[in-house]
Amino acid sequence: MEAIAKAHTNIALIKYWGKRDESLFLPMNSSLSITLDQFYTTTAVQFCSCLNQDLFILNGNLADDAETTKISKFLDRIRELKGEKIYAIVNSNNEVPTAAGFASSASGYAALAAAATKSIGLDLDKKELSRIARQGSGSACRSIYGGYVEWEMGEKTDGSDSYAKPVMDGQEWDLSILSVLVGSKQKKVLSREGMKRTVETSPFYPGWLDTVEKDLNLAKQAIQQRDFDLLGNVVEANALKMHATTLGANPPFMYWQSGTIEVMEHVQELREAGIPAYFTIDAGPNVKVICQQKDEAAVRQALLNVKAVQDVYLCHSGPGVTYLPVSAVDNSNRLLFKKFHAAGCDSN
Template sequence: MEAIAKAHTNIALIKYWGKRDETLFLPMNSSLSITLDRFYTTTAVQFCSCLNKDVFLLNGQIASEAETMKIVAFLDHVRNIAGKNMYAIVNSVNKVPTAAGFASSASGFAALAAAATKAIGMDTDNKTLSQIARQGSGSACRSIYGGYVEWQKGEEVDGSDSFAKPISDKQDWNLSVLSCLVASNEKKVLSREGMKRTVETSPFYKGWLDTVEKDLVQAKRAIAERDFEMLGTVVEANALKMHATTLGANPPFMYWQSATLEVMEHVQQLRTSGIEAYFTIDAGPNVKVICHQKDEQAVLEHLATLPSVQNVYLCHPGPGISYLPDTATENGSKLFYKTYHQSNCENKTSHT
């Protein structure tokens, strides 16, 4: 019972900020994202009755206890749905640069959801897979699909109507996304804590909820009409509003650094000079810049000249979930994967 799946990371154009249910990962608002081609996670899952616990390998190494517990909790959810009680070896290779501003949890849990459900024998459609992935990481539900994706917040208390759906394929509008790495240190306020604090204490949060659905409608219209100026304008404004809510939290906090502001100002200067480019920022200091493909090299060269920019990663709209043959495991960890599995099976057999 083994399966290998590959999922790509995504960036939110219209942000998901705040949960109405912390356990089920149900969002306060709907969101919209682009799945990206450059960064991804490949995950192999094998369930076996001879194992006495779950084992998690990350990039060829046994993962920490904290990382493993997150995977165990997610596998418990899959086991509960499938009605089967077997442990698994999870072998995950993450091709997302550390602290580059791309949430590897999105690609990670999307790939895990796809591989685990297939390995345990479930026959899931993408809608169901999106619902399952959501309970590992909210944004993972969007990485099930490629291109432009909407995550519907839903209304039901059980989360049955909260899932992602594609709104435009990756080749329909092949924009460019440049991620500017300006800081690689761990942020002081993690996204989950930041959301919770903002929802509970920020007087600005109501304004966010009053306008975010309108932003979503405008962004979807812009994508349908291929109106880049409309899309860029609403995406930039939406990011600024999200970050404004954190300033009203108690205690207040800010994800930006001085370098963040420098990149934002530079992008606005590019527009003044005639190059269409817009920024967006997730819960961190690093800035994503969106532009037409014809302008991507010019934008990249301009951003790379800034002293505060450590690196610039160029991406385009990417694909959704895919399943790979069992020869696809990377970094030589396949050897450990099989050795560990064989050893545990043999040990159990020798004791029975």
């Protein structure tokens, strides 16, 4: 059976930084995010007994061996859960501009988890689906849900208590998130490597763990009370603390560029001028600015006037994972899918 799922990317308000188990993607701390409306991944999966290997089509092209191996390892977890050794064709399309600073791994693995489990015949609720998606990319577990989402770190070694859960529907308090593009160069230290180095070597990392739970509780309180300044202050401070841990790593490293600091300073100037806006930064140079919808036009224009800024993408709260009817897939995409399906089956 073929299944098609769509999942949106998310931005962490309280960061996930560091793993206690690399293979199961178990985090060192709980985190909080908001799912976004503009950027998403649509993935079609079909398991077929005539295949002797998985095929991965990404944005219309057959993926290379390294990318296909990553997808196959993730599908192995689903095959093990089903108890059936059967291969699949995965056809995935990303509407996530990586230059915007949004990693497509969250939406990608959330969509893959949803489509693959349904295609192989597993009937999972969102909590179970979140646990599966987490094992492809940690932040993917949060993209199973829309709006404000908490990822509970859990304590069990098997990861059974590490999953995401909804905090509040984003439509109940729909903030504006502006992704500010200041750099598109390949970062020297990938997130996975950066987390590992920080956990193992940074003397600042224990301080991060000592305060992140308080940050999480304050952020949830702010969301429930619709207290924008409380949320903004804790989100901004949490991001700065996360990045401070990388400066203490051995060897130290930094994700910021000069444009990153320029944008941060400009956001602080906006606040001084009476426009409430706050920043957060993931493991990269681009800045996400959070504001209220009444201020979004003014904030966006102000950011576009900053010399280092190349572009500004405007987002709001988005939905959780959804399933699409097969007929909803674009015809050209369907023909491509059939082409590779036939090629895979003929390979036997």
